[in-house]
Amino acid sequence: MHTTDLQALPMPAIGVGAIVFNGGHVLMIQRGQPPAHGLWSIPGGKQEPGEGLAEACCREVAEETGLAVTVQQLVAVAERRLEGFHYVILDFLAVLADPAVAEPQAYSDALQARWVALSDLADYPMVEGLAVIITRSYKLYRNGGAAGLIAALPPYSDFILPAQP
Template sequence: MRTVRDVPPAADAPVPVVACVGAVVFDPRGRLLLVQRGNEPSRGLWSVPGGRVEAGESVAAAVEREVREETGLAVRAGAEVGRVQVPGPGVVYDVVDLTCTLLDPAATPAAGDDAAAVTFADAADLERLTCTPRLLETLRGWGVLPA
């Protein structure tokens, strides 16, 4: 006997949308905060800190939590800079990127949670790092890449 769990979803069934956030954080030298992803999707690639919005959490609270978990840095969430939808395995990630201000500009980031490494990157660094697909193109389009 087949249960509902055994039945694959219909080909035309809507794909679940997962609410996510990303943080656009600059240090006092104008360098962009990046994490090297430690897990899939995009393991080993560089991206802005971020992740899923938890149930009942605002996007501001989510981005502040994600930055703290991934980098150890405390930030204050600011304005939305853009929104992208990223297809994933069986889901679509709806990512809202917010500007964030470092609460302690002298603090040193440290990789945590699902980050394998963390750095502040200037324009030259961004040229040599392997980033997640369309990250630089998207940030450039929003006007938030380091000069």
């Protein structure tokens, strides 16, 4: 590829997503901005300078839904190149910080925010591959989250395999 061709390509950006379950429902937002404007997704967005991955994930959920979450483990890495964007997205399993505060509201760039029954996922248009990530993450969540990469000890922002017994 020529240098001029490379200059026309978008610079890859780091994104994060939060997969949050409440019973048999997953927290979803309808995107209000490109890429994938109007499609349904998990809450998430770009990591900001100086921000850790888990911090970015918690911030994005709060900005888009008003809910506070605690990040559990890294469950998927997705690369998306669409509509002139190039994202490497790290999806985390997260849990509500306060299960008593569970009613999402659409804020920031989200058109809508709601709990979607897993049995209804096919009724919500979303980017290719996301439904598989959600359903596989639900199996992990339902089985107590015994897989995925977990946060290393502070001060690092590393995610590593859990120690085996």
